[in-house]
Amino acid sequence: MSEHIVKSYDEDLMELSRKIAEMGGLTETMLSNAIKALVRGDTELAQRVIETDVRLDVLEKDIEEKAILTIAKRQPLAVDLRMIVSSIRLAADLERIGDLSKNIAKRVVAINGQFAPQKIVSGVVHMSDLALDRMKRIIDAYIQRDVQTALDVRNNDEEIDHLYNSLFRELLTYMMEDP
Secondary structure (H helix, E strand, O other): OOOOOOHHHHHHHHHHHHHHHHHHHHHHHHHHHHHHHHHHOOHHHHHHHHHHHHHHHHHHHHHHHHHHHHHHHHOOOHHHHHHHHHHHHHHHHHHHHHHHHHHHHHHHHHHOOOOOOHHHHHHHHHHHHHHHHHHHHHHHHHHHOOHHHHHHHHHOOHHHHHHHHHHHHHHHHHHHHOO
């Protein structure tokens, strides 16, 4: 990142990056714990994931407010403006991943050990590992301003899509066999 004449401008941009990194770590933990709770049938861990969502929502709001305030105060151009707008979009995507993690955790609580999805667990775990890897790479790319890595992640998500479709078909088959 280039340095600006006004040091507080650089500090504003760095604060956005720190908050994105914090939000990314929290989202990563939520998704990882939601999958662990599903695999283990651990309702206590699932409950912690659900409770963590509030903190994630606050972080998203903080990032959005900081970004808007920075735009209003600094009137950024070109690279800086793209970085700030990207922080808003990335925060929204991370919050969505957190919501989906919370939804997984809610299902774990709802089924409360009554269903053991052992037939599909390995596929779900594999898919979540791929998603976590992509998420880490995207957050790193954002923080390091590595456009090529971001493009690579975006252009190489077919593996997750194929795995998702395969798992979906497999679940449908199981549901038809045992409603």
